[in-house]
Amino acid sequence: MTHKKLTVVTGHYGSGKTNLSVNIALDIAESGEKCTVIDLDIVNPYFRTADFRGLFDKRGIDIFAPVYANTNLDIPSLNIPLESLLKSGTHIVIDVGGDDEGAKALGRFAPLINATADKDVLYVINKYRYLTKEPEEAAQVMREIETSGSVLCTGIVNNSTLGAQTTEDDVRGSFGFAEKVSELTGLPISATCAIESAMPEEAPAPYTVKRYVRTAWEQD
Amino acid sequence: MAEKSLMKGNEALAEAALRAGCKCFFGYPITPQTEIAAYLSKRMPKVGGVFLQAESEVAAINMVYGCAGSGIRCMTSSSSPGISLKSEGISYIAGADLPCVIIDVMRGGPGLGGIQPSQADYYQITKGVGHGDYHIIVLAPSTVQEMADCVTRAFDLADKYRMPAVVLADGLLGQMMEPVAFDDAEIVMSDASGKPWAANGHKNSREHNIINSLYLQAPELEQKIRARYERYAKIEENETLAVADYCDDADIVVVAYGSTARLAKSAVDEARKQGIKAGVFRPVTLYPYPVKELNDAVKSAKKLLTVEMSMGQMIDDVKLAINCSKPVEFFGRTGGVIPAPAEILAKIKEMGGNE
Numbered sequence: 001m002t003h004k005k006l007t008v009v010t011g012h013y014g015s016g017k018t019n020l021s022v023n024i025a026l027d028i029a030e031s032g033e034k035c036t037v038i039d040l041d042i043v044n045p046y047f048r049t050a051d052f053r054g055l056f057d058k059r060g061i062d063i064f065a066p067v068y069a070n071t072n073l074d075i076p077s078l079n080i081p082l083e084s085l086l087k088s089g090t091h092i093v094i095d096v097g098g099d100d101e102g103a104k105a106l107g108r109f110a111p112l113i114n115a116t117a118d119k120d121v122l123y124v125i126n127k128y129r130y131l132t133k134e135p136e137e138a139a140q141v142m143r144e145i146e147t148s149g150s151v152l153c154t155g156i157v158n159n160s161t162l163g164a165q166t167t168e169d170d171v172r173g174s175f176g177f178a179e180k181v182s183e184l185t186g187l188p189i190s191a192t193c194a195i196e197s198a199m200p201e202e203a204p205a206p207y208t209v210k211r212y213v214r215t216a217w218e219q220d
Numbered sequence: 221m222a223e224k225s226l227m228k229g230n231e232a233l234a235e236a237a238l239r240a241g242c243k244c245f246f247g248y249p250i251t252p253q254t255e256i257a258a259y260l261s262k263r264m265p266k267v268g269g270v271f272l273q274a275e276s277e278v279a280a281i282n283m284v285y286g287c288a289g290s291g292i293r294c295m296t297s298s299s300s301p302g303i304s305l306k307s308e309g310i311s312y313i314a315g316a317d318l319p320c321v322i323i324d325v326m327r328g329g330p331g332l333g334g335i336q337p338s339q340a341d342y343y344q345i346t347k348g349v350g351h352g353d354y355h356i357i358v359l360a361p362s363t364v365q366e367m368a369d370c371v372t373r374a375f376d377l378a379d380k381y382r383m384p385a386v387v388l389a390d391g392l393l394g395q396m397m398e399p400v401a402f403d404d405a406e407i408v409m410s411d412a413s414g415k416p417w418a419a420n421g422h423k424n425s426r427e428h429n430i431i432n433s434l435y436l437q438a439p440e441l442e443q444k445i446r447a448r449y450e451r452y453a454k455i456e457e458n459e460t461l462a463v464a465d466y467c468d469d470a471d472i473v474v475v476a477y478g479s480t481a482r483l484a485k486s487a488v489d490e491a492r493k494q495g496i497k498a499g500v501f502r503p504v505t506l507y508p509y510p511v512k513e514l515n516d517a518v519k520s521a522k523k524l525l526t527v528e529m530s531m532g533q534m535i536d537d538v539k540l541a542i543n544c545s546k547p548v549e550f551f552g553r554t555g556g557v558i559p560a561p562a563e564i565l566a567k568i569k570e571m572g573g574n575e
Contacts, residue, residue: 014226014227014228014231014397044395045251045252045335045391045395046252046336046391046392046395046396047395047396126226128224128225128226128399129225129226129227130225130226130227130231130235130400131262133225161226162224162226162399163226163397163398163399165399215392215396215479215482216392216483216558216559216560216561217482217483217485217486217561
């Protein structure tokens with residue numbers, strides 16, 4: 001996957017947006033480019049991009065996060081200078097909260113995002129997530145996100161996973177689902193994500209990811 | 221079993237409830253369990269059930285009281301501070317011998333505490349929650365699949381013994397995602413069938429049933445409570461559940477429940493790799509406490525180590541269960557801090573596990 005100046009990561013609640021955002025940000029930093037991550041998730045209290053602040057610091061990645069979880073405030077406030085970041089020339093990865101509720105936070109930045117030409121607005125899908133197993137359901141959630149966030153998606157990321165237990169067959173079993181979502185939405189499959197051990201050879205637009213979003217008993 | 225889905229712990233709890241025929245859910249949002257209400261608000265109308273967001277936790281538990289009295293399977297969910305608010309209602313439900321399920325996804329306390337995971341409400345939940353001489357059944361899952369399974373079990377036990385049953389999780393379990401499978405059975409909403417005590421309208425076809433917890437005559441109240449304790453004795457005899465790993469030859473047995481048991485298991489796996497004879501004992505039922513199972517599991521142990529996300533609460537039940545026959549040490553983190561497997565392993569070594 002080639003990374004545009006601005007990457008907005010949207011998707012159903014729990015589709016794997018945060019893990020994808022972390023992977024993309026680390027990739028951009030690895031290639032020697034400046035990268036800034038914006039955690040726009042105002043829904044989720046745990047397993048957030050902001051949890052990776054330490055890792056990002058080491059790789060020279062800046063992060064802007066709402067003042068919310070891990071602070072003493074329980075009402076999120078968004079203090080994010082997107083306009084100046086866009087002008088500064090840094091690559092930007094925006095991790096949006098799940099569903100249409102999460103995408104609401106995007107609305108405020110929609111005029112800036114829509115005015116940016118060099119961008120991807122990715123819609124992350126996971127065939128194994130309980131309420132978006134049917135392509136029609138996944139397509140419907142995308143429309144809700146677009147409406148709520150006032151931003152149109154530009155590509156589908158097939159991130160079909162069962163977490164640590166994902167096998168190559170699980171990923172292969174999601175190809176038909178992703179194609180159907182692509183057909184229903186009229187958007188290309190920008191990437192098929194999988195961990196290295198589960199990536200099928202024939203995957204369209206393969207993007208090998210690492211699992212950064214993990215529980216304490218999975219840490220190395 | 222149907223194919224596996226990736227679900228959040230909170231979603232699995234919610235889906236399992238409606239699959240158990242829970243027709244009515246009364247809730248009020250609080251982190252880290254709000255997904256239960258959010259999920260059921262979407263799903264309940266599609267399967268003929270009722271989702272109602274009450275004006276407060278107190279209102280929600282009293283709606284459960286009324287609904288349970290009609291014989292319909294019903295549930296409420298909350299997290300620590302919200303459970304404190306519900307405690308009066310839970311006592312009334314127990315005092316009226318009504319079945320219901322309550323989910324508690326614990327967070328740091330006391331007071332408003334924090335929103336990160338905790339197990340500091342062990343005393344509160346296992347020792348009855350509200351006032352009076354009574355118990356409630358407490359199930360403590362440690363995987364997302366087990367969260368779903370425990371909800372089904374909680375409904376069955378609540379009906380069988382006519383009392384509240386709690387599924388006790390913590391924020392980590394509620395928020396994490398793992399594969400879950402549900403069977404393909406059609407969802408059937410419960411009614412009052414098989415519950416002759418239900419106050420569900422009778423059109424003068426029988427004597428009316430009374431749902432009540434007020435008994436002003438002391439001997440009558442004592443008799444009610446004694447009858448309840450006869451049921452508790454049966455529960456303690458028949459309904460305990462626990463899992464023991466590597467305990468047969470263990471010198472040190474780590475006792476932990478819920479997500480902490482998985483952290484302990486990681487530490488014990490590593491200890492075994494290093495040649496240390498450690499085992500892990502995980503109670504699934506916290507009331508009734510698996511006393512017999514624990515005694516069986518610690519036969520070869522020289523010492524026990526209780527690990528909790530609290531300052532040490534379940535440790536009392538561990539000591540009581542083995543009648544203080546062996547030293548029981550403690551390691552815990554609290555306030556929302558998650559104990560690391562490496563810290564638990566260090567404690568096992570400090571206790572002489574590497575001798």
